[in-house]
Amino acid sequence: MTHTDWPLWEVFVRSRRGLSHTHAGSLHAPDAELALRNARDLYTRRGEGVSIWVVPSSAVTASSPDEKDPFFEPAADKPYRHPTFYEIPEGVRHL
Amino acid sequence: MATAAARDTAGSQAYDAPAGADDTAGHARAFDAAVAADERIEPRDWMPDAYRATLVRQIAQHAHSEIIGMQPEANWITRAPSLRRKAILMAKVQDEAGHGLYLYSAAETLGASRDELLDKLHSGRQKYSSIFNYPTLTWADVGAIGWLVDGAAITNQVPLCRCSYGPYARAMVRVCKEESFHQRQGYELLLALSKGTPEQHAMAQDAVDRWWWPSLMMFGPPDDESQHSAQSMAWKIKRHSNDELRQRFVDICVPQAESLGLTLPDPDLKWNEERGHHDFGAIDWSEFWDVLKGNGPCNEQRLTRRRQAHEEGAWVREAAAAHAAKHTNGETGAVRA
Numbered sequence: 001m002t003h004t005d006w007p008l009w010e011v012f013v014r015s016r017r018g019l020s021h022t023h024a025g026s027l028h029a030p031d032a033e034l035a036l037r038n039a040r041d042l043y044t045r046r047g048e049g050v051s052i053w054v055v056p057s058s059a060v061t062a063s064s065p066d067e068k069d070p071f072f073e074p075a076a077d078k079p080y081r082h083p084t085f086y087e088i089p090e091g092v093r094h095l
Numbered sequence: 096m097a098t099a100a101a102r103d104t105a106g107s108q109a110y111d112a113p114a115g116a117d118d119t120a121g122h123a124r125a126f127d128a129a130v131a132a133d134e135r136i137e138p139r140d141w142m143p144d145a146y147r148a149t150l151v152r153q154i155a156q157h158a159h160s161e162i163i164g165m166q167p168e169a170n171w172i173t174r175a176p177s178l179r180r181k182a183i184l185m186a187k188v189q190d191e192a193g194h195g196l197y198l199y200s201a202a203e204t205l206g207a208s209r210d211e212l213l214d215k216l217h218s219g220r221q222k223y224s225s226i227f228n229y230p231t232l233t234w235a236d237v238g239a240i241g242w243l244v245d246g247a248a249i250t251n252q253v254p255l256c257r258c259s260y261g262p263y264a265r266a267m268v269r270v271c272k273e274e275s276f277h278q279r280q281g282y283e284l285l286l287a288l289s290k291g292t293p294e295q296h297a298m299a300q301d302a303v304d305r306w307w308w309p310s311l312m313m314f315g316p317p318d319d320e321s322q323h324s325a326q327s328m329a330w331k332i333k334r335h336s337n338d339e340l341r342q343r344f345v346d347i348c349v350p351q352a353e354s355l356g357l358t359l360p361d362p363d364l365k366w367n368e369e370r371g372h373h374d375f376g377a378i379d380w381s382e383f384w385d386v387l388k389g390n391g392p393c394n395e396q397r398l399t400r401r402r403q404a405h406e407e408g409a410w411v412r413e414a415a416a417a418h419a420a421k422h423t424n425g426e427t428g429a430v431r432a
Contacts, residue, residue, distance in 0.1 A: 025265075025266075028209060031418070031419035062139075
């Protein structure tokens with residue numbers, strides 16, 4: 001039986017204009033053109049999209065899966081970046 | 096930063112061990128805590144080998160079932176009684192192919208390869224749902240499959256949308272959304288036959304009589320004989336036991352059968368006030384195990400057809416690969432958005 005080893009592609013679908021493309025899933029295809037066609041058949045059979053991106057999975061660079069990754073640490077100790085950090089007297093409006 | 100394999104839903108490089116990490120006990124604690132907190136496990140997280148193996152087995156079997164499940168219904172596409180029914184049936188069979196592909200992608204996030212999974216299906220080393228080893232003898236069977244087989248599948252799959260493994264749960268969300276159409280078209284088809292001529296009514300009843308018991312078997316063996324159930328529930332891959340889901344399905348079907356004007360072929364089926372559920376007759380598990388072993392009416396036919404379809408499609412795959420190789424570094428259909 002022949003083995004194909006087609007590369008893996010990540011599929012991003014824009015559900016309607018005004019929204020960003022969102023990751024829908026992945027599929028195998030020999031090239032970008034067929035990846036697009038397969039993505040249309042696989043992820044937009046019911047009008048779920050108006051635009052599709054396909055990206056070779058091998059082209060994605062990712063952070064470590066560890067949630068305690070020090071990579072994200074700088075954001076952890078800065079609650080003053082959130083509006084709820086501040087105490088505002090009751091009755092002050094539009095703030 | 097780890098390069099390569101971001102892959103939310105896919106990737107053979109399922110887990111990048113951080114440099115110098117041999118803290119298995121620590122990883123196991125983090126895994127258990129995530130499962131206990133109802134968080135999702137994602138492809139590159141550490142996970143116990145047995146959890147990974149269980150998921151690959153279950154997801155692969157699920158994917159194979161979708162692909163093999165195309166055959167019994169495709170059998171009737173050329174003989175659908177109207178253009179409307181033919182278009183519906185083609186869309187449904189195409190959906191089953193799509194469901195198979197979502198699931199193969201989910202299995203690949205665990206390190207399985209697509210070719211390897213197909214090889215295992217073709218050589219009989221991995222199973223698919225026994226229900227597809229029964230033949231579709233009449234047009235009414237298309238309705239009975241939609242109502243009962245897809246109905247049972249939905250009952251099984253809705254809780255899987257909350258499965259602890261993220262990619263499997265996400266695939267199930269997509270599948271469940273599409274499955275609802277499958278069940279409703281089957282019900283509508285049976286209703287039309289049930290209200291039709293006496294011959295059509297009898298055909299619908301005959302189909303329900305043949306599909307009812309195999310549909311109940313789709314939930315798997317009774318809880319006390321189900322070898323993987325307890326561990327799968329502890330890992331929150333499964334949320335409900337086989338018997339619990341089977342009971343839920345029976346309770347759903349009884350009033351639906353009444354509305355169809357059809358009966359379910361079980362003399363022991365009756366409402367139990369005390370339990371708040373329907374009692375139902377004993378299932379013939381010897382039939383289930385026999386079909387599982389390969390002795391169902393269509394086991395041989397289904398696998399032969401699957402291998403044949405794969406072999407006959409080889410030239411398409413080869414041509415696409417040749418075309419891709421020729422155009423490497425050339426123009427593609429993609430345009431920057």
